[in-house]
Amino acid sequence: MTKNDISAEQIIWYLKEYYKLFKKAPVSTDLTWFPFNRKYVLKYFISWNVALQIANIPLNRNKPKELICKKCNNVFLRQIKEIKKSNNQFCSQSCSASFYTLGRKHTNETKRKISESLKAHKIFIDKSKNKKQKIIKEYYV
Numbered sequence: 001m002t003k004n005d006i007s008a009e010q011i012i013w014y015l016k017e018y019y020k021l022f023k024k025a026p027v028s029t030d031l032t033w034f035p036f037n038r039k040y041v042l043k044y045f046i047s048w049n050v051a052l053q054i055a056n057i058p059l060n061r062n063k064p065k066e067l068i069c070k071k072c073n074n075v076f077l078r079q080i081k082e083i084k085k086s087n088n089q090f091c092s093q094s095c096s097a098s099f100y101t102l103g104r105k106h107t108n109e110t111k112r113k114i115s116e117s118l119k120a121h122k123i124f125i126d127k128s129k130n131k132k133q134k135i136i137k138e139y140y141v
């Protein structure tokens with residue numbers, strides 16, 4: 001059997017076998033155990049949980065929820081309690097950072113604060129170096 005010719009029945013069979021062996025509902029990120037990936041499950045079933053329900057597997061409590069990153073549109077998993085902590089959901093810190101940085105307009109007030117803090121820290125910028133090494137020296141006055 002190859003990954004390409006797996007049937008809905010076989011997926012259900014594997015899900016049931018997993019449940020029998022491990023006594024817990026498989027999660028869709030648990031790809032190493034299965035001879036198919038999430039994509040094939042979604043080919044036959046509306047969602048991973050629907051496939052589990054058809055296989056008569058009780059769903060995990062505290063199961064992570066699938067979310068779509070607001071920045072890069074990747075699907076990622078997150079615990080419900082983590083989701084409640086913030087309004088916007090991102091797959092990573094860098095997505096979150098670039099989402100909030102893009103389109104942010106500095107008011108004159110924040111520009112002034114930034115400039116003052118730069119002066120206070122005496123940051124020397126070496127323009128000849130590449131971007132990562134831009135800030136070469138920093139110390140407090």
Ligand SMILES: [Zn+2]
Nearest residue numbers: 069072091095
């Ligand atoms: Zn992302």
